[in-house]
Amino acid sequence: MAIVINFGNHKGGVGKTTSAAITSYLLSKTNKVLAVDFDSQGNLTSFLSQRNIYDFEGKTVLQAVKEKNPRPYIYSVSDTLDILPAEDFLSTLSQFLYKEYKGDPNLLLKETLDVVHNDYDYIIIDCPPNLGEQTINALSAADYAVVLLQSEPFCFDALDRYLEFLESIQNKTNPKLLLAGILTSMLDARTIIDTSILDQARIDYEDIVFNTVIKRRSRIKEFTITGISDHTKQDKTALQQYMEFTEELKQRVQK
Numbered sequence: 001m002a003i004v005i006n007f008g009n010h011k012g013g014v015g016k017t018t019s020a021a022i023t024s025y026l027l028s029k030t031n032k033v034l035a036v037d038f039d040s041q042g043n044l045t046s047f048l049s050q051r052n053i054y055d056f057e058g059k060t061v062l063q064a065v066k067e068k069n070p071r072p073y074i075y076s077v078s079d080t081l082d083i084l085p086a087e088d089f090l091s092t093l094s095q096f097l098y099k100e101y102k103g104d105p106n107l108l109l110k111e112t113l114d115v116v117h118n119d120y121d122y123i124i125i126d127c128p129p130n131l132g133e134q135t136i137n138a139l140s141a142a143d144y145a146v147v148l149l150q151s152e153p154f155c156f157d158a159l160d161r162y163l164e165f166l167e168s169i170q171n172k173t174n175p176k177l178l179l180a181g182i183l184t185s186m187l188d189a190r191t192i193i194d195t196s197i198l199d200q201a202r203i204d205y206e207d208i209v210f211n212t213v214i215k216r217r218s219r220i221k222e223f224t225i226t227g228i229s230d231h232t233k234q235d236k237t238a239l240q241q242y243m244e245f246t247e248e249l250k251q252r253v254q255k
Ligand SMILES: Nc1ncnc2c1ncn2[C@@H]1O[C@H](COP(=O)(O)OP(=O)(O)OP(=O)(O)O)[C@@H](O)[C@H]1O
Pocket: 011, 012, 013, 014, 015, 016, 017, 018, 019, 039, 041, 043, 127, 128, 129, 185, 186, 187, 214, 215, 216, 217, 218, 220, 221, 222, 224
């Protein structure tokens, strides 16, 4: 039975996809993992597959949810890491949900992933930067939510709104959803504003904030182009912080 973990925040460019991708990769070292790209930008798809997202046209999570069967659309990155890819047409999901689909529009992804629930130890879902149907479906399918906080004032201000949104999902569509924690990403430790936002987050949200903080590292950005590797010292240094986060996450989501 998989533990389903969602990476989200309605703010754009805060490290959701990068964190979902590297966490999926690290978890897959010792577990069977399915990474679900539920953002029509397809960034998780290109990050993990290192292929052009249009290679997957007609073979994505959109077809999987329409047929409520992910199996034909799962792409294997390695023996232990699979992805359910996305590309632009995922943005037509709401049209399908409200014009054609007869069931509960909030639970379509959950019902689709239930088909492969026993095939994986972890299912990781990457969300788009909004609070629309895709995010509602992704959170309704999850056991745990990881909330990204970029140490940046606009993102900090939006955090309460996102946490309220999680609560509304718990009340309406997914009572078993739990908050795994708030992950601070892209911290520039040399910048006073960044460290003061982290300090404030720890005061306001206490131990909900993960102890691990993801710092800004150019190698992490390069991974999006080169794929994730752990050969050089630079690779290992960049991955180390995510290794610590992954261990902390595993502890927090133990069933
Ligand atoms: N720790 C890091 N160090 C340096 N660059 C990073 C780090 N984390 C993410 N980035 C870069 O920041 C940018 C935004 O990251 P990412 O795409 O993961 O954010 P996102 O929240 O998924 O964005 P969106 O809201 O558009 O989906 C990317 O160019 C990524 O390579």
